[in-house]
Amino acid sequence: MMRQTFRARMLLSVARLLLCGGLAVLCGDAAFAQARPKKKPEPPVEVPQRKVQMHLVSQSNRDQVIKSAAKIDELVEKNYEKFKVTPNPEVSDETFLRRAYLDISGAIPTLKQSQTFLDGRDPQKRSRLIDMLLNSRGYASHTYNYWSNILRVNERLANNAPGRPYSDWIKESIEKNVPYDKWVFEMMTAEGKYLDNPATGYLVRDSGMPLDAMNNTVRIFLGTQIGCAQCHDHPFDRWTRKEFYEIAAFTFGTETRRGAGDKMFGGGNVVNKLRDDLKKIDTGFDGGGKYNRFLLGNLVEVYDIPRALTYPHDYQYTDVKPKSPVAPKTLFGEEMTVTKNERPRVTFANWMTSPRNPRFAKNIANRMWKRAFGIGLIEPVDDIQDATVAENEELLAFLEQEMIRLKFDLKEFQRILYNTKTYQREAAAVEVHGGDEYHFPGPVLRRMSPEQVWDSFITLAVFTPKDYQVEPAFVQASFLSVNLGAVSAEELMQRDNALKVATDYKHRQARDKDYTYKGLVLARASELPTPLPAGHFLRQFGQSDRESIEGNTTDGSVPQVLQMFNGPITHMLLEPKSLMVSNVMSQKSMDDRVNVIFLTVLSRQPTSEERQAALAEIREHGPAGYGNVIWALVNTREFLFVQ
């Protein structure tokens, strides 16, 4: 990761001299892994990478973007007048820069990126920066984190089914900017094994819980909570238990796992048969779990059977009889008829993702608005009711219309939002929560998401963090995917061995070694497994356990502060080989170094008082003073918040 140019090496030795006065302990760690020249070099281990192709925004659309943005501003301003709100002043370039980087590409800018933008003279530079960030891999990474939190993406999709194929599929959809309606449609209607058609992951995630799965789907994609109606009529919304069953009936025939005795495998229990055969040839196999990734994993498949949902035996209302069959019926909008040749869930998906669905476009437009401004026009974003009135109905109607005009192109939609004057105003000075009266004099001040905190730290320390990629799904999938009806025990054994080799320590080491610091992989959060262990930096800063929809939090805590004060990630910044230290060393005068430290950490110049304080600290403590200034700056509250 760390460039080893001659210049870098020179800087390195200076850095050691400078920082080691106060940081002797750190230098001893020498923990930024580097290929050691002393050992005889082994042949390089191949590190397969997933090819990333980013969809790019079109420059020819710019006029339309600016026009739509102006329309949004106009509608927001109507409410300023109506509610006597004074809009916040426009943000400085410095604040805009940091906000745009964090909001669009998920991490603070590097020193070089900051300098490039701040020194630029193009009057359209903000708009161009927005485009550049939307086109960057950071956008895909950041957007993946957003959906991963909503969809509860887990390393383990189901028993014996790794989650990587599904998560790679989500990443690729974002990179290619697949239209949102098509993307959701694909998740809802996908068929096949999770290995062959990873879009099935969405339905496999809630395996065995068809009613909960429907509840989650309606909540995520239609912003509507029908969960209460699973057991009784909704006490605060209009949903009846009957309606819950009617909507759930669309997907009730969807299966997520084949039985081992399924006819397609040729009769008998194919898993037991293969287990018996394997016992004969593999002396290390006792019939236990060794081959389950093959034997049981290949049963994980989404398909449909003709199965009717019936009302529960304890159905307590008189409108239908307990145990009677449920006829599928949509919740609102168009009535749909399930035709003979169509799977019911396709009918459902057509209804849900249609531009005519009254809540599909509204939900995603509102969610994207919240993403940019910190608070939705409807709050909470996943509890839209018939009586719900948006903060600005006309604005939300326009956003819905734009979403449909753009054919659910979320990148283009966000491009418009970020180009508004409203987005480019200063953040609210007072704290605002969902449900408060707020008329968008500017965005809301937010603590960084857990991933933004982590990715920003990585940005401060590592030269090329975006180059690290988690092991792509195809590495394992190419071995794991077999036809259980046709595969022999011999082949399974061979595949198992080959899989072990392809994913062994050597391969993991080859992938991780340049990115490992004190046992932590220093890569973007989107390339780390989820959920991470409870004590991991990301979890401490609120990353979800992936059990609840949108389980991420941005609350502070004592362990976070201890992590920031004393944890390895903070001290990694002070290592001689970190990008941070290299930035400092690239300057000669103490004054310039202080400037560079502020610009690197907070993306702004110091005020004169701050400069004096920093200089005094450095004069007093010599080289260690730099370390103290850097440490203090990353520990500021300012660092953790998106202004």
Added chain:
Amino acid sequence: MIDILKRSDEFGRRLFLERAAATCLGVTVGPKFLFGADEKKPAFDSKGKGGKAKNVIYLMMAGAMSHLDTFDLKPGREVQGETKGIDTNVSGMKFGEWVPSLAKVANELAVVRSLHTETGDHEQGRYLFRTSYKEIASIRHPGMGAWAMRLLGQRTDRTLPDNVVIGPEGRHPGAGFLEPVYTPVPVGDPIKGLQNTSAPAYLTDQAFEKRLDLINRFDAGFRKKFPQKQVEAYTEFYRQASALMSSADLKAFDLSQEKQETRDAYGTGQFGQGCLLARRLVESDVRFVEVNLGGWDMHTEIYDKVGDLCGNLDKAMAALIDDLKTRGLLDHTLVVLGTEFGRTPRINQNGGRDHHPAAFSGVLAGGGIRGGQFYGKSDEDAFQVDSDGVTPADFNATIALAMGLPIDKEIISSVGRPFKVANDGTPVLKLFS
């Protein structure tokens, strides 16, 4: 701008109301005064019960624990599934076969078999049990630990926190609308304890103070510009973190101080070790410790899973009760077993049980609770509550009473609305000895 007005206005109004109430009415400001409703409900008469629990260990079963397979058996009924009943050390009390160790300390346990709520949503269920209030968008209610700290007063002579949550739980209500000082300290992994508590060896105390001073100088402008609770909260966490770093009591978080046999007795998993950590913290007089155990959401093949998970709970909770008793801590430590809701009596087509809020069970022990009893009854299939129904608010009011918290006291939130610990729930006096 409305929001600025709101803040200053709020303070002014509250002050006005408090003064007016004190001088004119001689009462504390309550909802009745604010909203013009009818007269105040008379204070609850606790008949001298409660007030013995100085500390609470709350075991939260995330995913919703099956009541039929643990504490509310219906032998001979189809709904019983595969679970068999076993005798406990109290005659007439039977538990599920999966909790044999708890059966041996049943004389310490008061089992409430008539809990009921209206929500079948996991997060909402947990929220309700933790706060006694329904989750809504516009306000976050405080958890019981924060309530306890707020009502008993913050202890300034201590460096250990008074509110700790063990085990991962992303969406804990924490201090809710109360001050950040009452926020529980989360310990993600009890085996690792509280991490990063010592400053790098090269830093002297002075140098550390210097660094803290620099932080405050560097973001003075930011804090002035954004005088928000979410920002100020970090100031409080800086203070608490610094205090902890120099605390002599930090070893309370260090499980390696325990004998291996003790560690084994609790079970070596996250939950067992979490319970052991809770005991250590209570020994150091930490007031409220919550330990989380997830995995109860058994929609499929419940009998493949319930034995293992119950085993986890059984070993840890029984060891905890034994250990607290041996150390003379049980008299003033209330141990609570809570969950989100129950699981459907009828076993579904996938061999699992689904969500069932209409009737389920919870347990209280120690801290002045009379053990060896079942309280409340569900119907013949454990489907509905038959008698003595207990809501989460009642359950929490019972905890509050055990802790000696004033359940009638109103705390006004920043938006001027009054709230009470346990949301006007009624403590169950029969649960006390």
